[in-house]
Amino acid sequence: MKHLIFIIFSSITSQVMASAMIDCPSHQMRVYMPNLGQTCVTQMQVQQNPYIMNCFQQTNFYPNFFSSFPSAIFRPYPQPWWVTQGNIYYPNVNYPGAWNYPGIQQQLYPGDGEVFAAKPNVYVDSIHLNKEFEFKFTSKEKMSFLATTPVKENDTWKGILVEKDKFEVRDRFVTDDVRYDYLFYDIRLPKDKMQFDQGVCTTREEAINWMIKDLKEMNYSAIAVQDFDEHWQAKIPKEYPFYCIYPQYNAQLDEALPVSISTPQTSFTRTLYIVRPHATAPSVTMTHEIPFPRRDPASYRPATKIKREIMFREWGVAFLGF
């Protein structure tokens, strides 16, 4: 009996100790490195960095009681592999870019436009297999792209719609077409072409849930919604408890960034959520660079009930530049 109690006690103690051993001191965070296993790296020290002075304001109004428990008991939201790796090299992986509350440090990026549209991803749902397509940005005004995957040629992606959410795109760097799950771009857009009348203000968690529900109601594919959830759970800053969301749909985006798609019987549903973090609960009496949203955006969504032979859909999240 004594042996049994000793074995149980030893087992519990060793598990707790193992968890405690990989807890990091303050100002450090635990990351996984393939060659070292779990290890601690220094977190972003904002005091030393003039670019990100306001990054870590003390705005954590809802401390998590369980976070002080060993990891065997407290399991945080699982992170994608690239967040764990990125944290080894960069202090701001969990931000949408170079950050300065309440938005992006625009002086570090080229081009014009106060709205930093991060990661519009374009997905496709086609009844045709192996259908040739051209996707062209047709604006006559100067466009301020920040990144694209794959490389565009004359503001155009050309290739084949292989199957649902599979593109094969030609580019000048390879002889064979390369298969992509989605087309990606980052771009700066003019604030005066966006709407700030319709939207919702809520907590961070509910803001993400609201956007996911919005995408699902517009029939975005499961993989598109999953990509959105994985990416923005990681990239929407966690220390701000409140967010206002101003959805931009086709009515705004087709004018701000027109696109032509060569395939017939094609629809293109566009969604870009401009989000603005708030350190304190936002209200109609507060004055900011954008107004408090006053109308429910649900009725302004593009019509997505009618099915077409080929349906492109894009989602993105944008932050304001300062």
Place this chain on the structure above:
Amino acid sequence: MIKLFICLFLITQVQANETGVTGSVRSPKECKGPVMVWLSLDKDNYNERLLLMHTEVPVQGSFQFYLKPGAYQLRASNEQGCDFEKKITVGDKVLHHIVRLVNK
């Protein structure tokens, strides 16, 4: 002469609009799966090495970052820990790099 001047002006404008870096991803057989390509300021100090943009690229795929002239770090890694690192200086043209992952 005036036409030549206008042409030179337009070429300069195009180049001015298109500064940055393009890249294509190559990977040995043992490095499988998509690759995350990272673009940051070129700083040795971790706290100053701000990540500006990143994009997930399939092997053989391509990407473009549009950048102001300056010094940057281009990194790439995959889930298995294969990686690539290069310091780049962006001037008034678009640079091209082959991002060749190494299995460490």
